[in-house]
Structure formats: C-alpha cells, structure tokens
Amino acid sequence: MTAHPEPGTRRAAAAAKTRDALIDAGFRLAEDTPLKKLSANVVVAAAEVSKGTFFHHFPTRADYLVALHDSFHDRLEAEILETIGAMEPGADRLIAGSITYLDVCVRDRSVRALLAEARAEPDVTASVQRRSERSAELCVVDFERLAVTHPVESARLWVRLVSETALLEAAAGGPVPTLRAALAEFVPRPDRTA
Secondary structure (H helix, E strand, C coil): CCCCCCHHHHHHHHHHHHHHHHHHHHHHHCCCCCHHHCCHHHHHHHHCCCHHHHHHHCCCHHHHHHHHHHHHHHHHHHHHHHHHCCCCCCHHHHHHHHHHHHHHHHHCHHHHHHHHHHCCCHHHHHHHHHHHHHHHHHHHHHHHHCCCCCHHHHHHHHHHHHHHHHHHHHHHCCCCHHHHHHHHHCCCCCCCCC
C-alpha cells in the first residue's frame, strides 16, 4: 500500500513551492529589471501565478524584498559554509570564505545589485543588519584564532569590508584582483613580519 502525504502536508509543500517560484522569479528578473520596476505584477507574470498568491506569501513589496535578500544570503551562506567547512579557523578560512562571498556576488551580480539598491527600504536595511551580524558571528572564531585583541569588533568590521569590496567589484563589472589582495592584507598572520 502506498502512503500518501496528509492534505495539510501537501498544501504546505505546494505553498513552499509557490513561494520559491516567486523568489526565483525575482532572481531572474534582477537581470534586467531595476528595483523601481520590480512590482508584484511583474513578479507574478514571471512566476506565472496570480497576484493574490503573491500577496498571500508577501503582504507588502517590502516583505518580498526582504525575502529576496534573505534567500540570496541563505544560498550565499550555504556556499561559504561548503567552502570553509573542513578548514581550521584562522586566516586561510577567513580569506577563503570571503573570496567565496565575492565570487558569488560577481556571479550573481544582477541580484546583488538589485539588493544593494533595495537597502533604501527600511525593512531591507534591518534584514541587512541582521545578516551582517550573523556573518560576523561566523568570523569571530577566526579572529579569536588570530589572537586579535577585539575579535567581535574585528569580525564586524571584516564583514563590512568584504561587503564594500563586493560593491566596488560590482561597479568595476567583475573581480578586481588588487582589491582582493588588499583585502587579504587586512588579515593578521602570525608569520608576517612587522
């Protein structure tokens, strides 16, 4: 006898699939749609769902932009964790995670640009701040291993430095090796002579 999922489970799965389709539509639209034109109508047309469906999942446009931001950073964080997963905390892990961040931002530059533009939205700004704090928390152990005097503050500054590097690379249209090299020079290394 084949087991069938409970009706509530099927509905929840269908709702999650629809929500994901709306988010994915936003990622696709980021290629050629400026933020001011990213309306519910444009998103639902790309996702091939009804406008009511959009507002069921995202009561406001700001809620949708926050969800786009969070989804992008969830995917980004997964790639970073995959890169650094087996590495010991310290300089190499810090740099490897940061390079992955920059590479993803270059690869998905249109999404990153849209999200940078969306930072003017107060709800998105709050989400950016939460995500920056979370990213900094992941870096604290690296700065502790590097024996810096203020590891929490160093991690917070590092996250902002890497984010600024991503914005500079976006403006340049791709990776800037000298920026990445300069970024690495900010990381204290025990073997570096003063």
